[in-house]
Amino acid sequence: MLFNLKMKNIFKTNFKIPSNVKLYQNKNILAVEGTLGRIYLNAPFSNSKQISFLKIKELSCTFFRSLQNAIIGVSLGFTVRLSFIGVGFRVESIEKNIIKLKLGFSHFIFLKVPAYISVFSSKKTRLVLKSINKELLKEFSSKLCSFKLPDIYKGKGIVYKNQKLRLKEGKKK
Secondary structure (H helix, E strand, O other): OOOOOOOOOHHHOOOOOOOOOEEEEEOOEEEEEOOOOEEEEEOOOOOOOOOOHHHHHHHOHHHHHHHHHHHHHHHOOEEEEEEEEOOOEEEEEEEOOEEEEEEOOOOOEEEEOOOOOEEEOOOOOEEEEEEOOHHHHHHHHHHHHOOOOOOOOOOOEEEEOOOOOOOOOOOOO
């Protein structure tokens, strides 16, 4: 199994499909099935063409990248780690499919978690999101981060685990 995630030129990609991943085609819908689940992609080719990676590369680099993400997702999965920085910013509870957050407002924030994402929290200031679909996972995590963006001066807020913050310098007398 060989995955090159950081590539400058997609046409020079070495990419092998793992043995536990299967591809199915129905008209212009491509299904990628693996051990963790199944993802459907809208393919830019018709039913008459045979699936070959050279043709997929020629048709669309974006589709090829989404196919790579689908194959990685159904075989390994994707995770996003969020940190809550600041006094009083924390995950209060995770019950069924609802996250209860305390973000410095006078009220709690209740956020419904979609069915395709699993959520758990090891600490009150950490949140881990897992899914097989990278696009939907990033969309949900950015929605969650938008509730409390990091402050420019102190850095308080919801940030990704390895995100570097550039803080401004405060006033000087």
